Amino acid sequence: MYSRTYKSIVSLPPILWVGLFLLLPYALMFAHSFWMVRNGLIVHQWNLRNYAALLQNPVYLEVLFRTARIAAGVTLLSLLLGYPLAYYMSFHAGVRKELLYQLVIVPLWVSYLVRGYAWKTILGSDGVLNGFLQYVHITHVPVSFFLYSPFAVILMLTHIYTPFVFLPLYASLEHIPRNLVEASHDLGAGSRATFLRVILPLSLPGLLAGATFAFVLTLGDFLAPLLVGGPSSVMIANIVQSLFGTAYDWPLGAAISVCILLLTVSLLFATERLEKRWAFR
Amino acid sequence: MGVPMNGSTQALRRPTVLAVYSLLVFAFLYLPIVVLILYSFNRDGVGGFPPKNLTFHWYRLLFNDVAIWDSVLNSLLVAGGAVVVSLTLGLLAALALDRAEFPGKSILRRLVLLPLILPGIITGLSLLMFAVSVNLQLSLLTVFLGHGTALISVATTELFAGLQKMDRAQEEASLDLGATPWQTFWRVTLPNLKLSLVSAGLLIFTLSMDEIAVTFFLIGRDNTLPLEIWARLRRGITPEINAISTLIFCVSVILILIWYRIRTRNIGSGAQELLERP
Numbered sequence: 001m002y003s004r005t006y007k008s009i010v011s012l013p014p015i016l017w018v019g020l021f022l023l024l025p026y027a028l029m030f031a032h033s034f035w036m037v038r039n040g041l042i043v044h045q046w047n048l049r050n051y052a053a054l055l056q057n058p059v060y061l062e063v064l065f066r067t068a069r070i071a072a073g074v075t076l077l078s079l080l081l082g083y084p085l086a087y088y089m090s091f092h093a094g095v096r097k098e099l100l101y102q103l104v105i106v107p108l109w110v111s112y113l114v115r116g117y118a119w120k121t122i123l124g125s126d127g128v129l130n131g132f133l134q135y136v137h138i139t140h141v142p143v144s145f146f147l148y149s150p151f152a153v154i155l156m157l158t159h160i161y162t163p164f165v166f167l168p169l170y171a172s173l174e175h176i177p178r179n180l181v182e183a184s185h186d187l188g189a190g191s192r193a194t195f196l197r198v199i200l201p202l203s204l205p206g207l208l209a210g211a212t213f214a215f216v217l218t219l220g221d222f223l224a225p226l227l228v229g230g231p232s233s234v235m236i237a238n239i240v241q242s243l244f245g246t247a248y249d250w251p252l253g254a255a256i257s258v259c260i261l262l263l264t265v266s267l268l269f270a271t272e273r274l275e276k277r278w279a280f281r
Numbered sequence: 282m283g284v285p286m287n288g289s290t291q292a293l294r295r296p297t298v299l300a301v302y303s304l305l306v307f308a309f310l311y312l313p314i315v316v317l318i319l320y321s322f323n324r325d326g327v328g329g330f331p332p333k334n335l336t337f338h339w340y341r342l343l344f345n346d347v348a349i350w351d352s353v354l355n356s357l358l359v360a361g362g363a364v365v366v367s368l369t370l371g372l373l374a375a376l377a378l379d380r381a382e383f384p385g386k387s388i389l390r391r392l393v394l395l396p397l398i399l400p401g402i403i404t405g406l407s408l409l410m411f412a413v414s415v416n417l418q419l420s421l422l423t424v425f426l427g428h429g430t431a432l433i434s435v436a437t438t439e440l441f442a443g444l445q446k447m448d449r450a451q452e453e454a455s456l457d458l459g460a461t462p463w464q465t466f467w468r469v470t471l472p473n474l475k476l477s478l479v480s481a482g483l484l485i486f487t488l489s490m491d492e493i494a495v496t497f498f499l500i501g502r503d504n505t506l507p508l509e510i511w512a513r514l515r516r517g518i519t520p521e522i523n524a525i526s527t528l529i530f531c532v533s534v535i536l537i538l539i540w541y542r543i544r545t546r547n548i549g550s551g552a553q554e555l556l557e558r559p
Binding site (some may be wrong): 103126254 | 296299300302303306307309310311312313314316320326327328329330331359369370371373374376377379380381382383385389392393395396398399400401402403404406408409410411414430433447449452453456462487490491492493494495497507510511514518522523529530533534536537
């Protein structure tokens with residue numbers, strides 16, 4: 001139905017643009033990861049030294065594990081907040097469903113920076129929370145450990161990613177045929193059994209998609225640690241950022257980036273396959 | 282509805298605990314935003330409790346702050362450019378993925394989507410290395426290139442979904458009745474995609490106005506709004522930042538309302554069409 005000219009007119013510009021401004025830059029990142037810095041200059045000498053350094057220096061692995069722990073914390077908390085909310089809205093919200101749904105979407109449109117900044121003003125040692133605690137006489141000295149801790153990073157990112165986690169969860173709960181739930185009740189299963197044996201298994205694909213979002217997005221974040229984290233919550237992307245900045249070792253930074261990239265892509269690939277498998281059962 | 286049985290009454294019962302929990306989750310989602318707005322009127326700074334001495338002082342300061350408004354202008358320029366570029370290329374890419382067969386098609390699909398799933402720092406740094414290797418000075422142009430390219434992903438997904446829902450027969454009819462492919466594109470394909478184009482455009486605009494991770498590495502001397510705010514956060518914070526954040530929040534809410542109205546109006550007219558059909 002569409003002519004050869006039509007097809008080439010629509011496919012050539014995106015191929016060229018994406019090839020030049022996406023494929024080439026990503027390829028450059030790979031190339032850099034095999035180069036090295038000598039006397040403050042990047043030398044195009046192919047070697048595996050950057051990757052060897054990553055394995056030998058325990059700092060990198062340590063930071064990677066910390067990042068994974070923070071990401072797992074964010075994922076778990078977002079699920080703990082997002083799942084009951086999605087469940088309530090899908091099964092019990094009635095006519096207010098649509099309004100509540102929109103209310104979850106609104107924070108998604110609010111700037112990442114604005115939300116991070118809000119947490120900074122709340123958690124700081126002369127922040128809103130401390131002011132409140134002193135006002136109601138719970139403490140008399142400002143509590144300083146709220147801000148600049150991994151806890152603050154987890155809290156801020158949970159706040160940002162809960163709506164992200166909510167969306168696929170809610171979609172999968174909405175897709176559960178209601179007569180299955182009714183059948184389960186009619187056959188004598190209580191609410192708990194119905195939830196555990198009908199609803200939860202059927203919502204697993206959405207749960208997995210939401211969890212993957214939160215985990216992967218946290219894995220590559222470098223702004224939250226800078227904003228509310230402090231030195232105790234330096235994450236893997238912060239190391240990359242400093243290697244590209246003051247530390248000036250682009251090749252090593254590129255090697256870490258390649259690792260983050262591979263980790264992200266393989267996680268997404270694995271969960272996509274799992275989702276498909278669970279969706280058909 | 283049959284005889285209410287033990288099980289179904291149980292299912293219909295409103296679980297109070299769950300409702301309260303959901304309310305708390307909403308409180309968690311909105312509390313920071315409320316605090317932010319409230320303290321933009323607080324004379325005594327960004328913290329402390331309770332907020333007292335309400336004032337418009339910080340808004341006055343903000344409206345006279347040339348650097349902020351310059352950065353807003355920069356952000357608008359970048360976002361405007363990004364919307365045009367990514368919508369155009371996203372539309373072409375969606376058409377290509379929907380209708381053309383060519384070697385490397387699946388590679389193109391995966392590649393286009395990559396900036397959506399990869400951390401911003403990786404896309405940002407890749408483009409930085411590209412800019413350095415072709416001797417392109419960092420400026421708003423590089424930021425625009427970054428946003429325009431990364432956001433093709435959003436345009437493509439949204440428009441591809443629109444194309445999949447579209448009725449191909451209309452295009453066939455147009456071509457059969459003697460319209461050229463060009464006329465068919467402008468008079469049939471594009472009007473059919475109007476809704477997807479507008480919602481993708483709004484989304485891209487918002488994402489570009491808010492982008493930090495990619496911008497961070499591509500910025501030259503002129504700051505975008507988020508980067509200007511970022512720079513100020515490092516120098517110490519005043520409720521002026523609450524004031525600009527409040528304005529950003531209001532603009533976001535207005536954009537959602539516009540988006541929502543377009544959506545519902547279109548659904549409404551579609552339903553009407555269905556009713557009018559014999």
